[in-house]
Ligand SMILES: NC(=O)C1=CN([C@@H]2O[C@H](COP(=O)(O)OP(=O)(O)OC[C@H]3O[C@@H](n4cnc5c(N)ncnc54)[C@H](O)[C@@H]3O)[C@@H](O)[C@H]2O)[C@@H](O)CC1
């Protein structure tokens with residue numbers, strides 16, 4: 001990957017973007033020239049998305065800072081290209097450069113209004129009210145105008161970020177523009193990966209105006225990286241191609257411990273996820289009454305029948321499953337029920353990497369997250385959804401408010417790799433680095449899809465040398481692969497057609513397509 005491609009993956013805070021921008025200016029780039037470049041490219045993209053043949057009346061909202069300056073450059077370009085542009089300019093006081101562009105727009109004869117209503121007839125709205133400089137909550141006239149705009153039906157393109165969203169947390173500050181498209185300038189901002197922001201952002205694209213890598217890295221290398229996982233990085237971590245000479249035990253041995261009489265399906269789905277990973281040997285420990293079912297569905301796996309409680313949970317691990325030294329990795333949790341606490345207590349002692357999910361997490365929370373994890377010698381991966389996350393880390397206030405920060409805190413506190421599931425799944429290492437899964441589909445919001453992920457993570461970890469640093473990238477690779485398979489399945493079968501079994505069957509078709517194409 002070249003340095004520009006690496007910048008496509010990084011995710012920055014408003015403060016980092018400001019510092020990078022300051023370095024570019026300090027190196028001699030005129031502020032006005034950078035604005036011209038960024039906004040010029042944005043105008044070209046808008047013209048491609050909404051050609052003059054389809055849209056002629058464009059309304060542009062102008063803020064007081066450089067987001068408003070960008071909007072004025074775009075207004076000028078669209079006006080010169082023949083669009084009928086009208087401005088909504090509610091602020092009397094503008095930053096100098098923005099004021100200059102406003103004066104030129106006026107001299108070009110672009111009409112400007114103090115009320116939003118005058119733009120109602122426009123077929124396209126461009127939002128240049130606030131970018132990463134928004135600091136305070138919106139209220140009063142501006143907030144009212146945004147609320148009114150959100151009731152209109154024409155498409156809205158936001159410049160850099162929808163006005164009203166916090167650049168880092170994606171929180172709505174008072175109110176925010178609901179965009180159809182958001183064209184993010186320069187580098188991806190954190191807010192684009194916060195679940196709360198997604199319904200405001202619409203489709204997201206980055207306008208690459210050529211941030212010099214050396215200026216970016218001078219700032220970015222001061223903290224642990226926050227990156228998106230994509231095909232080219234995932235390919236580095238997937239265990240293909242295999243070495244020409246190998247055998248099943250060299251391709252990893254994964255022990256899955258899961259299921260109960262009540263939740264038999266969880267065991268099957270975890271097994272199917274693990275199978276798709278290509279892991280060399282798969283052993284699955286389940287309550288004894290489930291063995292015939294598991295053998296039918298997973299004839300390739302070694303099914304270990306465990307004594308069970310009256311309610312049908314695993315009561316005890318037989319010697320073959322409790323000699324953990326045989327396995328590279330253990331994945332434990334789906335369908336166990338809360339009755340299996342002693343099993344979770346036992347696997348926590350394993351000296352190999354351990355993936356805990358679902359009831360593995362609920363039991364861990366009951367046992368005490370920090371106390372239990374502090375005894376672990378090998379890496380632990382926890383894969384909670386938001387509800388499980390809150391049970392595991394009750395001290396982390398409002399994790400939904402800034403999911404990236406929450407997952408970093410949880411990893412730092414617990415020493416575990418934490419994968420927080422959501423529309424934008426985030427994976428954090430205890431030292432602070434984060435991987436983000438940039439796309440997914442609501443089709444995956446369905447019982448059992450997490451079980452498939454647990455098996456897939458376990459299987460990928462078991463196949464690779466699980467050195468520190470690599471582990472979290474493998475977890476991210478599994479989450480990315482799982483999301484991509486869900487997207488492919490939803491494209492072919494609609495968002496309603498991606499039950500967890502189907503998802504497990506799309507993992508390999510997705511991968512063979514993705515690898516073939518490159
Ligand atoms: N990233 C980059 O390197 C570049 C950034 N540019 C643009 O510059 C933008 C950032 O510009 P600025 O730093 O001027 O910030 P903004 O344009 O985002 O807004 C800051 C202005 O809004 C005011 N303000 C903040 N919160 C307010 C509130 N709640 N109510 C009313 N006023 C409020 C501030 O006093 C300030 O005047 C980016 O989002 C982007 O659009 C581009 O021009 C060029 C390149």
Ligand SMILES: [K+]
Pocket residue numbers: 067127128129130131158159160161162163
């Ligand atoms: K904006």
